Amino acid sequence: MSGDHGHRDSQVNSGSKGSDSHKHKDKHKDKEHRHKDHKKDKERERVKHSNSEHKEHSEKKHKDKEKLKHSDGSSDKHREKHKEKDKDKEKRREEKIKSYHSDKPKKEKENGYVRDSSPAVIKSEPEEDNGFYPSPQHNKTSKRDHDDEEFEYKPKKVKTEHDKKAKKRKHDYEDDEDDEDIKPKKKTKDKKVTEGKKAKKEEEEKWKWWEEERYTDGSKWRFLEHKGPVFAPPYEPLPDKVKFYYDGKAMKLSAPAEEVATFFAKMLEHEYTTKDIFRKNFFKDWRKEMTSEEKSKITDLNKCNFSEMSEYFKAQSEARKQMSKEEKLKIKEENEKTLQEYGFCIMDNHKERIGNFRIEPPGLFRGRGDHPKMGMLKRRIRPEDIIINCSKDSKHPKPPPGSKWKEVRHDNKVTWLVSWTENIQGSIKYIMLNPSSRIKGEKDWQKYETARRLKKCVDRIRSQYRDDWKSKEMRIRQRAVALYFIDKLALRAGNEKEEGETADTVGCCSLRVEHIKLYPKIDEQEYVVEFDFLGKDSIRYYNKIPVEKRVFKNLQLFLENKQPEDDLFDRLNTSILNKHLQELMDGLTAKVFRTYNASITLQQQLKELTCPDDSIPAKILSYNRANRAVAILCNHQRAPPKTFEKSMQTLQTKIDEKQNQLSTARKQLKSAKADHKASHDDKSKKAVEVKRKAVQRIEEQLMKLQVQATDREENKQIALGTSKLNYLDPRISVAWCKKWDVSIEKIYNKTQREKFAWAIDMAEEDYEF
């Protein structure tokens, strides 16, 4: 793919050579992408630069005179000429409160154990076990061999039953591969027993899969039984009174055509429906559903009037909101029932929650950003499209009466229960387990362990890629510069995408010339690179950042003789990069850097920002700020809430009111004091106390409001959720909570606590990422 980029049409972008391709026309024109104002870039910078892990070693002088050969043998005209004393331009953010931590790295356990699969009774995690599933009697297998990076650690047997003794035991595998040597013998839980006994009891019933051994033969389970998916409800034709009009005349549509029409009608309010591509795609697919009469009659979407249908749906949703309590309750119970029936499966003796047990209903495809396929019909999935995956010896799910599954297979090398092929991109969709499940949790845990292993060798890797900036080979220089971006800026890898099939977005390896600008000198800074491109989900990445001279020179070199739409790294792709990374560290891929940098940033920001004397709300603000630093690093954005300005205003009004209250209260306190001085009697003394309390209370309230305001303002267009859920080692947060006596509920909601149960259970306050 990178080979053919030579001469793309670029009229839109820079007006140079017109030619054959239209690929990149109009990009960045779509107002719908959030082009965030650049305010936050400042903040991004701040965060980055305060990240000591990222500190760039200021260079001595390198005379790099050596010639660089393109690997195709072309020329050595690229030489770098300048001596340099490449200064660390980065201003560090002044140190805040310094660590109150002893900072000595404690050794943590890696999750490198081997599961012992002795059979156990089914534990039902969710409160009620309705006895729906027969208990599987097999699973007699013993040891599973190990398949991943944690080989080095000696396995230890852990029993599966969950009596109290069992749970006190900590899996203590030390990794022996490095310099740390002390085993902090974790004393069995010395944690306080503050929790109510009810909570405690429940907790004890939870299955602690993390105390068990893992499969090591590549199999994901031994036994799997489930009820299959829940299908979308069948189409219910509109009442006759709801009319569709074509060219001003009412027209009764056949059921299939009507159904597709309702999809459009339901989106009428959305600006999607005003877009050309959307309308074109929709109309094309809609016509396919029409009878031949309809097809011949309906030839112009602009003559279609869906407004009655649209009104009807609005009225319906209004009616739904107005439903009585009982009706709502009934629906809720209904949902609960399907959840209980279809929402769980049995995997290896445990009842586990399924993530998405409902099949995606038909509708119009809504791609993100400038998606060429937006508006296409996403067709209804039937049992005949469905592949079921389960144990041979399980009770197989039954297809709905009168239908058959496409296939039933028994593949325990994969984790999914159900799959089907979607018609828009032709990709496969799956039904898998909930994040709280063992199978997801283990993987998640392992992800963080890999990132922690990177921590141990990141210095080596960094110095290596710095060396590689000087390589004679172009491909190596490109690889090294790309890796630098991935490490420093937490960019995504950037796989190639099929042109014209998806929105035009890029990641690191797929950056094009047009996505960066070089400024040898700008605003007091040297060697500045400006990034401006659309990343995943068409979220804009904008950043202007000084880089090391050598990187800058390399970039200039990479840009030579290229058109804006050419690949910046024309000799690199993600598989080359990942292959290289694999050689540097077992299990290392580009995305590990994101995880690593995110987690290490959180840990470090928490250290920096948390003041021991702060109140709990202030500590939580600090936590949110640390979280925010990560979100900025990873460019996790959100649309500013619709009502943001207004709600900010009301909050400000409240603050003003509070301030007035406060000054009144202070005056009263003063005069009470004066009274007391004059009279010295008991009564006035009491009055003083009362007023004092009042002032104090109001001060606290005011503080809280102000904290809230700051937090909200800073969070305007930053999404914290994604990093919290996917990038931050939860043990860092758990440890922080323990250390500062902040209850975990303040940081994680219920779902999050379920997902991170392993971390909550095992991390102590001295946990070090």
Place this chain on the structure above:
DNA sequence: CATAAGACTTAGGAGGATCATT
């Protein structure tokens, strides 16, 4: 090797549920 298919993680938004305020 290159490419496609497959599996699984990461992502922001919609809309309902819940909470706070009046």
Place this chain on the structure above:
DNA sequence: AATGATCCTCCTAAGTCTTATG
């Protein structure tokens, strides 16, 4: 109780990376 703000859950698209295939 009504209303509005906020939180949470679900949804499913869009990535990454691995594995299979030619």
